[in-house]
Amino acid sequence: MNSTPVIVSASCVFPSGPRIELADTAVRAQLAQLQRHPDYVDGAGEPVRGSFFPVEHPFDSARWGALAREALEQAMADLLRRGHDSLRGRTRWLWIVLPETARRPGLPADVVETVRASVEDVAGTWTEILIRKGGHAAGVAAIEEVVERLDTDPSALAVVLGVESGLSHDALMWLDARSLLHGAHRAYRGRFRVEPYGRVPGEGAAAVALSGRLASGGKSWARLLGVARTHEPNTHDSGKVCVGAGLSQAVRAALEQGREFSADQIGWISVDLNGEPYRADQFGFTALRLADALAPGWQRVVPALASGDLASASAVAHVALAAYGMSKRPCQANHLILSSSDDPLRGAVLIGPTDPSPAWQETRSWRSPSTSTA
Helix, strand or coil: CCCCCEEEEEEEEECCECCHHHHHHHHHHCCCCCEEEEEEECCCCCEEEEECCCCCCCCCHHHHHHHHHHHHHHHHHHHHHCCCHHHHHCCEEEEEEECCCCCCCCCCCCHHHHHHHHHCCCCCCCCEEEEEECCCCHHHHHHHHHHHHHHHCCCCEEEEEEEECCCCHHHHHHHHHCCCECCCEEEECCEEEECCCCECEECEEEEEEEECCCCCCCCCCEEEEEEEEEECCCCHHHCCCCCCHHHHHHHHHHHHHHCCCCCCCEEEEEECCCCCHHHHHHHHHHHHHCHHHEEEEEEEECCHHHHCECHHHHHHHHHHHHHHHHHHCCCCCEEEEEEECCCCEEEEEEEECCCCCCCCCCCCCCCCCCCCCC
16 A cells, blocks of 8 residues: 555444444444344244344345445445535445355345445446455455555545345355354254354445545544455365464554554454354464554454344444444554455454554653663
């Protein structure tokens, strides 16, 4: 990165947090809004629970489109409130992050077309709309592309939008078959036992708006200091212990980028832990490796405890929530967001306050003037 892009707006939508202000509160309070699924039952005939909005419509592509439009409209409305009217007249790119339907059974076949049609007219005309598919870390890959684009045109506006609503009957059946559905009953030695691990499926959407240059008089939420992605050899399906080699590599790359612009330590780590033991193993090993970069009293943030597992929308949602928290609770510390897909992709995003401690700041040991020297 030649300079640090700024996050000028963001939004986040999920059942216990339908606006980013409420989503932030829900995450800090670990407040989830769970309900029984209307038509999927586990092997014992019990309804499973998930985090989803009231089921007025089936879990079809129209739900995905409605969530995407709501999140994008909220982000663009906030952009105007913060004095960035002039950004609407510049080059505007929109990245839409969606899951790969080939990898996840039970998703609507027309989800790409429906989501694109639902947002293409939000806040005017977009210069270009790009579709990116993947898992939890796909949003990090999209943000990395944004940084590269803003290097070529710093005055442009780039928005990354992530959407997730994979709660159809077949989608939950696929999770259940892989022992990834938290709370589902499974036959074990002639009895049913509750799955103690796995995901609480969720639905939601989030958007993050970035620019390489602030509009005159406009206010930003945070600075994007570093973003990196890599691949992990030991995934959930490999059956091997994940020691976080890929995630640690992505973290090191993001921190190295951040050192060019900020001397602040990491005060928060947002991680997409979702009940899977291998993700907990991965995070533990990664946290040990970056111990020297952590500020005293650093805090771990687990948004899935409030939102449920947002899958392909999770990385964008976690960056949005981190940026909002940084704007509302200023502190001279950076926020690291970690993201891991079911596939090998791993990603890390480092954001910091709008006025970070300069990277060239010299550190000297302090000595009291009254201390005698011999």
